[in-house]
Amino acid sequence: MSGIRVDxxxxxxxxxxxxxxxxxxxxxxxxxxxxxxxxENPNMKIVRRSVRVNKENHKxxxxxxxxxxxxxxxxxxxxxxxxxDTVDYFQDMYNGNSAKTYVAVRDxxxxxxxxxxxxxxxxxxxxxxx
Numbered sequence: 001m002s003g004i005r006v007d008x009x010x011x012x013x014x015x016x017x018x019x020x021x022x023x024x025x026x027x028x029x030x031x032x033x034x035x036x037x038x039x040e041n042p043n044m045k046i047v048r049r050s051v052r053v054n055k056e057n058h059k060x061x062x063x064x065x066x067x068x069x070x071x072x073x074x075x076x077x078x079x080x081x082x083x084x085d086t087v088d089y090f091q092d093m094y095n096g097n098s099a100k101t102y103v104a105v106r107d108x109x110x111x112x113x114x115x116x117x118x119x120x121x122x123x124x125x126x127x128x129x130x
Contacts, residue, residue: 003015003016003018003019003022003030004016004019004030004033004034004037005049006037006041006044010047011043011044011045012044012045012046012047013034013037013038013041013044013045013046013047014047014048014049015034015046015047015048015049016048016049017048017049019034020048034046060106060110063106063109063110065087065102065105068083068105068106068109069083071113071116071120072113075113075116075119075120075123076113079112083109086105086108087101087105090104090105090108
């Protein structure tokens with residue numbers, strides 16, 4: 001089973017959250033497997049595996065439809081209609097699948113406005129020098 005791993009170096013049994021949830025039900029394959037591993041290694045502690053997050057891939061964090069619409073409205077008002085047409089195009093293409101539509105629209109936005117955050121900062125009013 002891929003949801004469990006024995007780590008002899010850290011003296012722990014590492015399990016995923018999904019595996020733990022399944023093992024909580026008596027009689028399941030996961031329950032039996034965890035019970036067997038615990039019998040073989042009674043001094044090991046059970047540790048839930050943590051998820052690694054790629055901290056560099058947050059270019060789309062906070063990139064909602066509202067943010068994209070407001071950005072285009074303020075920074076590039078000539079393309080407001082183009083944005084709405086793009087959203088409609090991808091909605092039709094993916095038959096209303098909102099997740100696929102969002103990813104396609106987000107990718108379109110990032111391709112056309114790769115420096116959107118910097119553009120906002122650059123155009124913000126500056127405080128007068130003291």
